[in-house]
Amino acid sequence: MSETIRELISEEDVAAKVKEIGAQITKDYEGKAVHLICVLKGGVFFTCELAKRIEVPVSLDFMSVSSYGDDTKSSGVVKIIKDLDESIEGKDVLIVEDIIDSGRTLSYLIEVLKQRNPASIRLCTLLDKPERRVKDVKVDYVCFNIPDEFVVGYGLDYAQKYRNLPFIGVVEF
Numbered sequence: 058m059s060e061t062i063r064e065l066i067s068e069e070d071v072a073a074k075v076k077e078i079g080a081q082i083t084k085d086y087e088g089k090a091v092h093l094i095c096v097l098k099g100g101v102f103f104t105c106e107l108a109k110r111i112e113v114p115v116s117l118d119f120m121s122v123s124s125y126g127d128d129t130k131s132s133g134v135v136k137i138i139k140d141l142d143e144s145i146e147g148k149d150v151l152i153v154e155d156i157i158d159s160g161r162t163l164s165y166l167i168e169v170l171k172q173r174n175p176a177s178i179r180l181c182t183l184l185d186k187p188e189r190r191v192k193d194v195k196v197d198y199v200c201f202n203i204p205d206e207f208v209v210g211y212g213l214d215y216a217q218k219y220r221n222l223p224f225i226g227v228v229e230f
């Protein structure tokens with residue numbers, strides 16, 4: 058069975074919103090440096106675009122956490138596939154994600170990172186599906202709230218496909 062993709066958020070709308078959120082982050086971190094933690098793989102496209110829109114000093118690190126595998130449903134078990142390269146002690150950390158769905162991945166990640174004594178820790182996501190939440194997560198920056206549909210593009214995949222779409226689309230099976 059093959060799926061089709063229906064556009065939900067255009068490339069232009071994503072670009073405009075990323076610029077706006079970047080400007081907000083620049084304002085909020087004035088006089089500081091921000092340490093972006095990109096959550097692989099999905100967060101990579103958003104992190105690159107967002108970093109270019111932040112005008113305070115930015116450093117970057119990457120972490121890979123997986124709970125979905127190739128499925129459209131979370132397994133409920135979060136695994137660290139790749140840990141950070143550097144210590145975050147004393148840093149102003151901003152986690153950058155592509156999507157918050159059940160909240161399981163991020164609530165786990167935030168707990169793990171808090172124990173490493175950053176100066177602060179905030180969360181920025183491209184997409185949020187608030188209706189699907191099973192674990193509470195405080196989200197500081199959200200580009201778009203979306204309905205409960207499985208989405209792809211701009212880093213998000215279905216069975217590792219469609220990450221390279223420049224827009225956000227809904228998978229129709």
Ligand SMILES: O=P(O)(O)OC[C@H]1O[C@H](OP(=O)(O)OP(=O)(O)O)[C@H](O)[C@@H]1O
Pocket residue numbers: 096097098099100122123124125126131154155156157158159160161162163214
């Ligand atoms: O709020 P949740 O229900 O936990 O879902 C959100 C997580 O699911 C996706 O990751 P995935 O495990 O698919 O890995 P990927 O980014 O490598 O595709 C996404 O990038 C988030 O990390």
Ligand code: HPA
Pocket residue numbers: 125156158206207208209213214215
């Ligand atoms: O809607 C989604 N699409 C892709 N990956 C995801 N991980 C959680 N929700 C989603």
